[in-house]
Amino acid sequence: MIKKDVAVIGAGMTLFRRRLKETGKELSFLASKMAMEDAGIQKKDLDMVVMGTAPDAFDGIHMKGENLLDGAAGAGKPYVRVFNGGGTGVFAPIAGWWHVASGVADVCLVVAEEKMGSCYPHPQTAFRHIWDPILDRPLNPNLVWLFAMEMNRYMTVHNIKKEDIARVAVKNKRNAVGHPCAQLADPNITVDDVLNSEMMAWPVQRLDISPPSDGAAALIFVSEDVARQYTDNPIWIDGVGWNIDSTMWTNRDLYFPRYVAKAARMAYKMAGISNPRKDIDFAEPYDPFDYKELHHMEGLLLCDKGEAPILTREGVTQRDGDLPICPSGGLLGVGNPIAATMGQKVCELYWQLAGKAGKRQIPGDPRIGVGQAWGDIMQMATVMVMRR
Amino acid sequence: MTFLEKQTDPTAPLHWRGNMQADYLYPNGVAGDKFFKHIMQNDSFLATKCDECGKVLFPPRLYCEDCFIEIPEENWMEVPAEGTVRLFTVAKLNAHGKKLPEPKIMAMIDIDKTDGALLGVIKSNDSERDFTGARVRANLRPKDAREGTLKDIVNWNLI
Numbered sequence A: 001m002i003k004k005d006v007a008v009i010g011a012g013m014t015l016f017r018r019r020l021k022e023t024g025k026e027l028s029f030l031a032s033k034m035a036m037e038d039a040g041i042q043k044k045d046l047d048m049v050v051m052g053t054a055p056d057a058f059d060g061i062h063m064k065g066e067n068l069l070d071g072a073a074g075a076g077k078p079y080v081r082v083f084n085g086g087g088t089g090v091f092a093p094i095a096g097w098w099h100v101a102s103g104v105a106d107v108c109l110v111v112a113e114e115k116m117g118s119c120y121p122h123p124q125t126a127f128r129h130i131w132d133p134i135l136d137r138p139l140n141p142n143l144v145w146l147f148a149m150e151m152n153r154y155m156t157v158h159n160i161k162k163e164d165i166a167r168v169a170v171k172n173k174r175n176a177v178g179h180p181c182a183q184l185a186d187p188n189i190t191v192d193d194v195l196n197s198e199m200m201a202w203p204v205q206r207l208d209i210s211p212p213s214d215g216a217a218a219l220i221f222v223s224e225d226v227a228r229q230y231t232d233n234p235i236w237i238d239g240v241g242w243n244i245d246s247t248m249w250t251n252r253d254l255y256f257p258r259y260v261a262k263a264a265r266m267a268y269k270m271a272g273i274s275n276p277r278k279d280i281d282f283a284e285p286y287d288p289f290d291y292k293e294l295h296h297m298e299g300l301l302l303c304d305k306g307e308a309p310i311l312t313r314e315g316v317t318q319r320d321g322d323l324p325i326c327p328s329g330g331l332l333g334v335g336n337p338i339a340a341t342m343g344q345k346v347c348e349l350y351w352q353l354a355g356k357a358g359k360r361q362i363p364g365d366p367r368i369g370v371g372q373a374w375g376d377i378m379q380m381a382t383v384m385v386m387r388r
Numbered sequence B: 001m002t003f004l005e006k007q008t009d010p011t012a013p014l015h016w017r018g019n020m021q022a023d024y025l026y027p028n029g030v031a032g033d034k035f036f037k038h039i040m041q042n043d044s045f046l047a048t049k050c051d052e053c054g055k056v057l058f059p060p061r062l063y064c065e066d067c068f069i070e071i072p073e074e075n076w077m078e079v080p081a082e083g084t085v086r087l088f089t090v091a092k093l094n095a096h097g098k099k100l101p102e103p104k105i106m107a108m109i110d111i112d113k114t115d116g117a118l119l120g121v122i123k124s125n126d127s128e129r130d131f132t133g134a135r136v137r138a139n140l141r142p143k144d145a146r147e148g149t150l151k152d153i154v155n156w157n158l159i
């Protein structure tokens, strides 16, 4: 069924900042160019291009994928834009993978771009329209309220203390120190800082959340046939998975993201991983909120239900722990330009496995990593497993 | 089946009325910033040259989309705010099908000394003529009224 093995041979990522003065095209160009230079690839070598970018309403440009294409080396190429909300950061590389795995492309550029600073007064205005117009929107809810309810459910079921969740924000903002693209790195942040930050919707406080951001990231995928022409050190994509649960979120138990588990099982089966806790060396679960990292560790079957806060408290998830989680600094530390978080969730796997993570490098020569993104109304999961 | 029922009044079924509110601040971008700042001060345009393919990119870009290389700082150049009409249409109705008070002559203008073009409105009392190949010059707002957007070019005069 899968015709070719797929390798990553280059990655690029811009600064993540709010209201960068670059256009979306210019951001895409900067990230694409970095990845192409890293891989030793020119535009003429690209067979196909995939763009991942979130709702048109963020940029205020309909057909935004088409608008961005000339900055993503897509003009005059087979080019497609994929989008599934917050899941896009890992779904765009999944699409790049199938372009190559299917045998139709030998070299595929994947670009992920987001410009949230254009939407005024706040991109939350655009988020308001993801709700069911009949059953949810008349009450004017927003995403922070929604996630507050999910967080509360998770804390209640497992009897989790808020401070054990705050440790995730502290870890990730500290991990981001030394990341050249980071917006929110803070070497001195403490659990008390998080617990004393402004209450937005109980139990969500200001420092539990990653902020909106602008930025872009890019990756070069190649088939096994040509990988060795470009590098002696290809990093292989071993498994991909995705899954989406019902939009009728009110009828699901939110304490466990079962759609993440389904996506993870799909990816692990492809990768031949039977015991994820043992086989996986590090992970980049999606962390737009601190509790989401814990939720997603459990969804990714890296620990038992309710165990993730305990592992975090014991230091297991630190960069030098037994199971480093979000060594990039994640969305909490680096920033959250929706689709462009491919930079933390997939580019980071490549950098860590290729030994190119610099100050963020995990000790002990990691061999297998998993990245994951999540989105929509707590329903979409995208997973990618990579191996050295 | 209900979907076979024809309805002509959209308010007849029970419904909830909503709207999408979003305003945007579109940044000109790095290259665009330089381009429009120049127009605010000058009666000419800027363009950028790609060393790889030799094309003079207009409007100026940070990169050549064909060669996919960055354009160095020294490759910015000044070009006249003049050009030649490549193609055009004369609009009589607006997007809602209503008659415009005056026909609007919308043209694609090849900018002199560049390989690029710009969309513009031609100023002319004779909307029946063929504008193909016509020479035009940008009619810019008075300098103190320029804001750094495309609207600083009011229209294009025939020369």
Ligand SMILES: [Zn+2]
Pocket (backbone or CB within 6 Å): B050, B051, B052, B053, B054, B055, B064, B065, B066, B067, B068
């Ligand atoms: Zn060129």
